[in-house]
Amino acid sequence: MPAPATPAAVAAALAALEGVLGDRLVRTAADRDAHAASESHIRAGRPDAVAYPRTTAEVAAICAACHAQGVPVQGWGAGTSLEGHALAAAGGVTVDFRLMDAVLEVRPEDMLARVQPGVTRRRLETHLRATGLMFPVDPGADATLGGMAATRASGTTAVRYGTMRDNVRGLQVVLADGRVIRTGTGAPKTAAGYDLTALFVGSEGTLGLITELTLRLHGQPEAVATAVCAFPALDAAVAAVTEAIQTGIPMARIEFLDTESVRAVNAHAGLSLPLAPLLMVEFHGSPAGVGEQSARFAAIAAGHGAAGLERAERPEDRSRLWRARHDAYPAIRALRPGSEAVVTDVCVPIAALAAAVAETAADIAASGIPGPILGHVGDGNFHAILLYDAASAAEAAAVRGLIARMADRALRLGGTVTGEHGIGIGKRAWMAAEHGEGWALMGALKAALDPAGILNPGKLVP
Amino acid sequence: MPAPATPAAVAAALAALEGVLGDRLVRTAADRDAHAASESHIRAGRPDAVAYPRTTAEVAAICAACHAQGVPVQGWGAGTSLEGHALAAAGGVTVDFRLMDAVLEVRPEDMLARVQPGVTRRRLETHLRATGLMFPVDPGADATLGGMAATRASGTTAVRYGTMRDNVRGLQVVLADGRVIRTGTGAPKTAAGYDLTALFVGSEGTLGLITELTLRLHGQPEAVATAVCAFPALDAAVAAVTEAIQTGIPMARIEFLDTESVRAVNAHAGLSLPLAPLLMVEFHGSPAGVGEQSARFAAIAAGHGAAGLERAERPEDRSRLWRARHDAYPAIRALRPGSEAVVTDVCVPIAALAAAVAETAADIAASGIPGPILGHVGDGNFHAILLYDAASAAEAAAVRGLIARMADRALRLGGTVTGEHGIGIGKRAWMAAEHGEGWALMGALKAALDPAGILNPGKLVP
Numbered sequence: 001m002p003a004p005a006t007p008a009a010v011a012a013a014l015a016a017l018e019g020v021l022g023d024r025l026v027r028t029a030a031d032r033d034a035h036a037a038s039e040s041h042i043r044a045g046r047p048d049a050v051a052y053p054r055t056t057a058e059v060a061a062i063c064a065a066c067h068a069q070g071v072p073v074q075g076w077g078a079g080t081s082l083e084g085h086a087l088a089a090a091g092g093v094t095v096d097f098r099l100m101d102a103v104l105e106v107r108p109e110d111m112l113a114r115v116q117p118g119v120t121r122r123r124l125e126t127h128l129r130a131t132g133l134m135f136p137v138d139p140g141a142d143a144t145l146g147g148m149a150a151t152r153a154s155g156t157t158a159v160r161y162g163t164m165r166d167n168v169r170g171l172q173v174v175l176a177d178g179r180v181i182r183t184g185t186g187a188p189k190t191a192a193g194y195d196l197t198a199l200f201v202g203s204e205g206t207l208g209l210i211t212e213l214t215l216r217l218h219g220q221p222e223a224v225a226t227a228v229c230a231f232p233a234l235d236a237a238v239a240a241v242t243e244a245i246q247t248g249i250p251m252a253r254i255e256f257l258d259t260e261s262v263r264a265v266n267a268h269a270g271l272s273l274p275l276a277p278l279l280m281v282e283f284h285g286s287p288a289g290v291g292e293q294s295a296r297f298a299a300i301a302a303g304h305g306a307a308g309l310e311r312a313e314r315p316e317d318r319s320r321l322w323r324a325r326h327d328a329y330p331a332i333r334a335l336r337p338g339s340e341a342v343v344t345d346v347c348v349p350i351a352a353l354a355a356a357v358a359e360t361a362a363d364i365a366a367s368g369i370p371g372p373i374l375g376h377v378g379d380g381n382f383h384a385i386l387l388y389d390a391a392s393a394a395e396a397a398a399v400r401g402l403i404a405r406m407a408d409r410a411l412r413l414g415g416t417v418t419g420e421h422g423i424g425i426g427k428r429a430w431m432a433a434e435h436g437e438g439w440a441l442m443g444a445l446k447a448a449l450d451p452a453g454i455l456n457p458g459k460l461v462p
Numbered sequence: 463m464p465a466p467a468t469p470a471a472v473a474a475a476l477a478a479l480e481g482v483l484g485d486r487l488v489r490t491a492a493d494r495d496a497h498a499a500s501e502s503h504i505r506a507g508r509p510d511a512v513a514y515p516r517t518t519a520e521v522a523a524i525c526a527a528c529h530a531q532g533v534p535v536q537g538w539g540a541g542t543s544l545e546g547h548a549l550a551a552a553g554g555v556t557v558d559f560r561l562m563d564a565v566l567e568v569r570p571e572d573m574l575a576r577v578q579p580g581v582t583r584r585r586l587e588t589h590l591r592a593t594g595l596m597f598p599v600d601p602g603a604d605a606t607l608g609g610m611a612a613t614r615a616s617g618t619t620a621v622r623y624g625t626m627r628d629n630v631r632g633l634q635v636v637l638a639d640g641r642v643i644r645t646g647t648g649a650p651k652t653a654a655g656y657d658l659t660a661l662f663v664g665s666e667g668t669l670g671l672i673t674e675l676t677l678r679l680h681g682q683p684e685a686v687a688t689a690v691c692a693f694p695a696l697d698a699a700v701a702a703v704t705e706a707i708q709t710g711i712p713m714a715r716i717e718f719l720d721t722e723s724v725r726a727v728n729a730h731a732g733l734s735l736p737l738a739p740l741l742m743v744e745f746h747g748s749p750a751g752v753g754e755q756s757a758r759f760a761a762i763a764a765g766h767g768a769a770g771l772e773r774a775e776r777p778e779d780r781s782r783l784w785r786a787r788h789d790a791y792p793a794i795r796a797l798r799p800g801s802e803a804v805v806t807d808v809c810v811p812i813a814a815l816a817a818a819v820a821e822t823a824a825d826i827a828a829s830g831i832p833g834p835i836l837g838h839v840g841d842g843n844f845h846a847i848l849l850y851d852a853a854s855a856a857e858a859a860a861v862r863g864l865i866a867r868m869a870d871r872a873l874r875l876g877g878t879v880t881g882e883h884g885i886g887i888g889k890r891a892w893m894a895a896e897h898g899e900g901w902a903l904m905g906a907l908k909a910a911l912d913p914a915g916i917l918n919p920g921k922l923v924p
Contacts (some may be wrong), residue, residue, distance in 0.1 A: 435644075
């Protein structure tokens with residue numbers, strides 16, 4: 001854990017901030033506690049105060065005041081991150097962006113939206129509905145777009161539309177000392193200098209606080225087709241997906257659920273999906289296009305032993321199916337009532353996916369911990385949801401072992417310790433193993449941009 | 463211009479390098495001159511020696527020796543960059559990657575290729591032909607993949623497949639002091655820390671030398687359809703493209719040529735394309751898919767006054783058409799024999815493209831300098847090819863004025879001073895205007911990674 005600032009320094013910074021924010025600087029125990037726990041199983045520290053800025057200028061004032069006193073600053077979106085990113089590991093000021101929630105501008109011709117960081121994914125979706133455009137990145141949770149950019153979020157549609165890396169065109173960022181920069185332009189691409197946008201996307205609040213995002217929009221598909229098919233085993237499902245990708249079938253989503261996940265989802269959502277390794281696939285395009293795509297996919301799936309493709313023709317059936325997929329987390333939690341759940345992810349080369357999942361499943365089975373596996377099979381990214389008794393030190397240790405072996409396995413197979421959940425606190429122990437000398441380089445970048453180390457201490461960097 | 467190293471320092475560095483490279487360290491005037499001129503109109507400096515390494519270890523030894531003596535190091539690919547990126551502005555050692563030209567590995571299931579930086583685009587294309595896979599980024603010139611990554615190259619297919627930003631999965635990089643790092647993994651995505659791959663892509667050799675690339679491959683399309691359509695004016699063509707993109711028609715290429723460009727291309731390639739603002743469009747997909755896409759595009763184009771869609775059905779007609787587009791540069795040069803040509807690019811938001819091109823065309827017409835305009839209309843990226851008499855100071859000044867106003871105009875319209883040619887020496891004067899405080903931040907990153915400033919001095923950063 002990093003060392004917190006001295007009480008005198010914190011008091012001086014908060015006094016300065018009260019002058020800027022008035023009653024939007026909150027020091028109540030309730031508010032501090034609310035920002036000491038997120039959807040993550042990780043607990044680490046508690047902020048000294050929570051700030052609710054309305055403008056970039058106020059965020060700049062927060063950073064300047066904290067910088068002057070060496071007081072930690074961390075951003076807070078919707079509290080949905082899974083690796084403890086937004087926790088105040090060394091106290092200080094947590095900047096909650098909920099009041100910066102305006103959709104500032106939608107430019108249909110340029111297919112861009114400019115939003116404040118506290119706008120949630122669903123709010124933007126609602127805002128865009130009538131425009132014929134959409135923002136495709138969908139991590140499941142109703143996260144804020146600022147948080148999604150900070151953690152380089154992705155989700156079910158990344159196989160077609162990419163992650164936040166691909167869908168953030170530009171940012172406004174407040175640096176550690178309060179300076180404000182803009183990255184990117186309104187043009188679809190640029191070759192003008194270092195890719196600062198990509199540097200901040202995924203930097204987890206350690207290099208600056210995002211106060212505005214310019215997002216790339218896509219046309220809403222004219223037609224959507226969803227289908228489910230059951231495979232005899234995971235490797236057959238992976239082989240079908242690989243062939244479909246190589247053939248160029250543009251799948252908009254392609255999700256894997258293991259048999260245990262299917263059982264949970266069926267029970268929770270009142271569905272009767274076949275109890276087997278499943279693929280849920282979606283196609284976006286013209287009516288003729290999606291018809292052709294699903295027919296071609298069905299042929300490939302059949303070639304790999306799939307029991308047939310069940311299409312969800314009606315929009316309500318489609319919504320129900322994807323709602324069930326997105327609700328897999330509570331569904332799986334319900335498999336063991338009263339248990340604590342850890343959701344952990346890794347991402348591997350497609351050719352290694354079947355092995356990675358099979359070895360992980362065997363490891364989980366041997367541990368006795370319930371742990372269904374599901375994920376974004378087109379990206380090589382999968383999740384295990386581990387259900388354990390938090391009161392049992394043995395079970396907690398078993399879970400730590402499973403997470404560690406899953407991360408080590410991903411590295412051994414040429415992958416990464418996280419495809420979309422990020423590093424935060426939970427995966428920091430693997431950064432040296434994954435990046436080698438590159439982790440030191442990340443530390444050098446951090447030192448160059450935040451020499452006092454006030455931005456989100458205890459996360460990501462050495 | 464940055465200050466060169468002292469003769470004693472250069473001598474010491476070269477003596478050390480001779481021990482490593484033997485006769486692959488060349489100091490002949492002919493070789494030094496050959497690396498003092500590229501396809502760019504810019505001239506700046508001459509290297510003290512040219513190194514031809516075979517391995518990453520040798521590149522690391524070059525950097526370590528030059529770092530110890532404060533001697534500049536710059537990379538050299540195929541010499542096709544247009545803004546003077548690879549010129550030895552302060553002398554020192556130019557590292558020519560032509561001997562590091564191996565395709566190290568192709569992993570069809572993972573759709574990845576691992577290559578050395580000296581592999582050219584066409585060589586990789588040939589290598590992949592039988593695999594059913596392709597690397598789509600196509601800047602026209604037969605550039606090296608290392609150079610393409612260093613300059614964040616794109617080209618005609620970026621509208622569908624993205625630029626080098628989107629198609630480099632990972633890198634091996636030698637840092638200024640000779641340390642070697644790897645970025646990225648074999649997994650399709652990652653959320654594990656700062657995006658070092660994106661930091662080096664487009665860094666123009668100022669942060670490190672790329673010694674290996676892992677590239678993302680795509681399936682070769684089953685069917686390809688190419689078509690040409692003539693519009694009454696540019697704004698109608700842009701409106702058609704905007705509508706097609708919003709509708710979700712997945713165009714693989716969508717190129718604009720103004721009437722003067724068409725005239726030049728017709729004369730050079732023996733074609734009889736209609737003398738009007740033209741769009742050349744290509745679709746990739748299944749046979750039924752590309753048929754549907756071109757029919758839908760034709761309907762949209764007709765709605766914007768296009769005179770009809772001429773399809774190139776036979777592969778040889780298609781090749782001829784795209785060869786003509788790629789040969790637009792020599793074709794346009796031939797419009798004014800004996801002239802010097804400057805190719806300059808900018809990129810603007812799509813909504814501003816028609817205005818940007820119209821204002822640029824009017825400015826060029828008023829100058830009396832021949833200057834056809836063409837470009838990647840789906841990306842908002844266009845080029846002017848300015849033909850002038852190098853012996854005329856007045857014409858040279860007129861060209862400088864045109865380039866400057868084109869860059870200023872792009873910024874005023876919310877765009878960037880370069881969509882794909884990069885900054886190098888030629889566009890450095892606009893970095894402060896485009897990035898404001900962000901340019902200082904680029905300088906801080908540069909100072910953190912290359913405190914002695916030996917890597918490609920005089921380019922990109924403050």
